[in-house]
Amino acid sequence: MNQDTLRRGPPPRKTSRSFPKIVPLPGGLYAERKRCNRPNCRCASGGEALHGPYLYRRWVEDGRLRRQYVKAANADRVREGLAEWRRLHPPARSARELIAELRWLFRQVEMEEV
Numbered sequence: 001m002n003q004d005t006l007r008r009g010p011p012p013r014k015t016s017r018s019f020p021k022i023v024p025l026p027g028g029l030y031a032e033r034k035r036c037n038r039p040n041c042r043c044a045s046g047g048e049a050l051h052g053p054y055l056y057r058r059w060v061e062d063g064r065l066r067r068q069y070v071k072a073a074n075a076d077r078v079r080e081g082l083a084e085w086r087r088l089h090p091p092a093r094s095a096r097e098l099i100a101e102l103r104w105l106f107r108q109v110e111m112e113e114v
């Protein structure tokens with residue numbers, strides 16, 4: 001095997017390994033600002049003096065609202081996961097839309113039968 005053969009080999013697939021697959025995540029990302037309730041802390045005056053913002057992902061699981069702290073360094077990855085979940089789970093159409101569509105389809109059938 002000479003140098004030319006080596007150079008013509010398949011290109012290294014480094015990219016796919018350095019970008020792990022996005023994990024779909026339900027829910028949304030929310031920022032919270034907090035009061036620690038220590039009487040002499042700056043946060044007692046509220047507004048911009050509050051602690052944070054801290055990021056949390058909130059989602060519903062088994063009918064219960066769940067909350068998970070998200071480190072700022074992980075915020076972008078969590079956002080990608082949330083977007084991926086929404087892509088995989090488009091919002092269900094409302095019952096009213098479905099009924100309207102069924103009525104429309106039913107009319108089409110009637111028209112064909114006449």
Ligand SMILES: [Zn+2]
Nearest residue numbers: 035036041043
């Ligand atoms: Zn405080």
